[in-house]
Amino acid sequence: MKLNRRDLLKAAAASGALGVAWPLAAGLSPAQAREAAEALGAGYDPAPFTLGVASGDPQPSSVVLWTRLAPEPLAAEQDLPDVVEVGWVVAEDAGLRTVVARGTAPASATLGHSVHVPVSGLRSGRHYFYAFTALGRTSRVGRTKTAPAGAVGAVRFAAANCQAFHDGFYAAHRGIARENVDFVVHLGDYIYEHGQVGGVPESHVRDHEGGATFTLADYRKRHALYKGDASLREAHAAHPWFLTWDDHEVANDFSGTGGGAPFMQRKAAAFQAWFEHMPHRDTFGEAALPDPEIHRVRRWGDLLELTVLDLRSYRSAQNLADGTILGAEQKSWLKQGIDKAPDTWHVWANSIMLSQLRGSPGGSYMFTDQWDGFLAERKEVLGHVHSSGLEDLVVITGDWHSAFVDDIHTDFDDTSSPVVGTEFTAHSVTSGAYSADWNRTNGPRMGRANPHLKYFEGNRYGYDVYEVTPERFSTHMRVIEDRRDPASPVSTLTTFHVDRGTVGSYEDQATKNSPAQYRRSRTNRP
Numbered sequence: 001m002k003l004n005r006r007d008l009l010k011a012a013a014a015s016g017a018l019g020v021a022w023p024l025a026a027g028l029s030p031a032q033a034r035e036a037a038e039a040l041g042a043g044y045d046p047a048p049f050t051l052g053v054a055s056g057d058p059q060p061s062s063v064v065l066w067t068r069l070a071p072e073p074l075a076a077e078q079d080l081p082d083v084v085e086v087g088w089v090v091a092e093d094a095g096l097r098t099v100v101a102r103g104t105a106p107a108s109a110t111l112g113h114s115v116h117v118p119v120s121g122l123r124s125g126r127h128y129f130y131a132f133t134a135l136g137r138t139s140r141v142g143r144t145k146t147a148p149a150g151a152v153g154a155v156r157f158a159a160a161n162c163q164a165f166h167d168g169f170y171a172a173h174r175g176i177a178r179e180n181v182d183f184v185v186h187l188g189d190y191i192y193e194h195g196q197v198g199g200v201p202e203s204h205v206r207d208h209e210g211g212a213t214f215t216l217a218d219y220r221k222r223h224a225l226y227k228g229d230a231s232l233r234e235a236h237a238a239h240p241w242f243l244t245w246d247d248h249e250v251a252n253d254f255s256g257t258g259g260g261a262p263f264m265q266r267k268a269a270a271f272q273a274w275f276e277h278m279p280h281r282d283t284f285g286e287a288a289l290p291d292p293e294i295h296r297v298r299r300w301g302d303l304l305e306l307t308v309l310d311l312r313s314y315r316s317a318q319n320l321a322d323g324t325i326l327g328a329e330q331k332s333w334l335k336q337g338i339d340k341a342p343d344t345w346h347v348w349a350n351s352i353m354l355s356q357l358r359g360s361p362g363g364s365y366m367f368t369d370q371w372d373g374f375l376a377e378r379k380e381v382l383g384h385v386h387s388s389g390l391e392d393l394v395v396i397t398g399d400w401h402s403a404f405v406d407d408i409h410t411d412f413d414d415t416s417s418p419v420v421g422t423e424f425t426a427h428s429v430t431s432g433a434y435s436a437d438w439n440r441t442n443g444p445r446m447g448r449a450n451p452h453l454k455y456f457e458g459n460r461y462g463y464d465v466y467e468v469t470p471e472r473f474s475t476h477m478r479v480i481e482d483r484r485d486p487a488s489p490v491s492t493l494t495t496f497h498v499d500r501g502t503v504g505s506y507e508d509q510a511t512k513n514s515p516a517q518y519r520r521s522r523t524n525r526p
Contacts, residue, residue, distance in 0.1 A: 008021065022036065034073065048134055054236035054279040055130065055240040057281035060125070062121075062122060063144050066279035068114040069115075070113065074221050085104050085107075087103070087133040089101070105117050114275075156181045161399060162430070168483030170232050173229070174487065175490035176239070176463055184241045185243075185306075187244060190278075192431070193212065194213070194251075215269055240279070245294065257327075304344060307346065321376065325371060338390050356452070386420050392500055394424065395408065398428070402456065403456065403493075407423075422505045430461060436459050455518065474497050475496045477495070494516070
């Protein structure tokens with residue numbers, strides 16, 4: 001029988017033992033918390049590098065290296081000096097013999113003994129290997145890659161999102177670790193600050209066992225629990241990552257510009273813990289806190305321009321006539337980038353669905369926490385894409401726990417309005433989707449209500465792999481067999497293509513008969 005985190009937590013809740021089974025419950029010592037985490041299938045690297053290593057934000061001559069010293073990963077405070085010197089090394093080989101850079105960096109208690117090392121002077125388009133040393137120990141060896149410069153014939157990258165620890169194992173990340181990709185994009189909901197713990201609302205757990213996240217210590221322990229999944233650490237060690245965030249890194253459906261003092265303190269704690277646990281490069285370095293800078297543009301040679309968006313930090317309330325999801329400064333930055341964009345593939349890393357999603361034909365209901373809650377700004381931005389002449393736009397999105405393929409119209413209520421791009425929304429890593437019955441019933445309803453929707457599949461979990469050449473952008477939907485199995489096999493559910501210079505996507509002939517709850521006819525080209 002497969003070990004199932006969710007069922008184990010449900011059983012603990014039913015027996016009144018959730019306070020012992022949930023690793024983050026109040027009253028557990030660090031050793032007891034770790035024992036509970038291991039009972040749910042977690043495990044850690046040798047101390048003090050228990051949370052592994054990672055790299056991020058690759059550029060042609062630079063990459064950021066990350067680790068955090070946490071001998072007791074689920075402790076509120078680490079039994080370490082205030083500052084620990086951490087050595088780092090970068091080499092051309094996995095044995096770390098051909099060294100190209102080395103140095104030391106301080107790991108301070110102020111930032112949870114985390115280390116962010118921006119390594120420069122590297123060669124473009126090259127794989128490198130790296131490791132850290134501290135307290136007489138050496139970390140695992142990680143592998144990274146710098147971005148290429150100049151002409152590029154192909155790039156492959158993966159995207160992941162929505163990985164509730166209590167909903168299953170990260171077999172999707174195990175798959176990503178083994179993929180031949182140049183980098184990974186995480187589209188948000190890296191952690192969940194609340195949720196259904198074993199089928200019990202965590203508000204109940206908070207009241208009785210202390211399960212929710214409010215303080216910096218709470219968020220640090222939550223991130224450490226999630227990194228207890230070996231596959232997540234493996235995926236970080238295998239490839240460099242680009243990162244954005246969504247709501248659950250802080251609180252469900254939050255607006256970055258709203259809330260009183262208690263919430264602002266909570267948000268600051270969440271943002272700091274996120275920064276402490278991610279291979280994130282910020283213009284302002286450690287001075288970025290309490291507001292890390294997420295949005296950025298990065299290029300992969302002359303082939304691909306990646307625009308990473310932050311759709312939480314600057315948004316207003318939803319459903320306002322003058323509401324904003326981007327904030328004035330980020331919107332101006334995005335529009336300026338559109339105006340000066342090079343002739344290449346343009347990929348937006350977008351945490352929540354850009355395309356309109358009505359619940360029924362002619363119905364007014366829309367889930368307004370996504371771009372549907374900011375209609376005027378969406379029309380403004382997509383209208384600007386069209387008027388600027390930007391071509392070859394592909395938007396990659398998370399959040400929905402299901403896969404969608406949409407044509408992006410400048411006005412989704414006018415089917416004759418221009419199509420300016422394609423949106424691919426990926427399956428979640430583990431976070432629970434709607435039921436198979438719901439998907440079967442509502443997939444066709446969503447198709448009838450949304451003429452721009454080409455494909456919907458909500459019964460599976462996984463990640464996307466994108467294969468890009470100067471002629472074509474291909475999205476391979478990878479799915480796992482069973483999220484209860486940490487070694488679950490990975491397969492390709494279906495593949496969609498976008499041809500350079502032609503708006504709209506089409507499904508690959510080889511996968512057009514794969515299972516789906518909705519598939520618009522004539523999405524396959526001859």
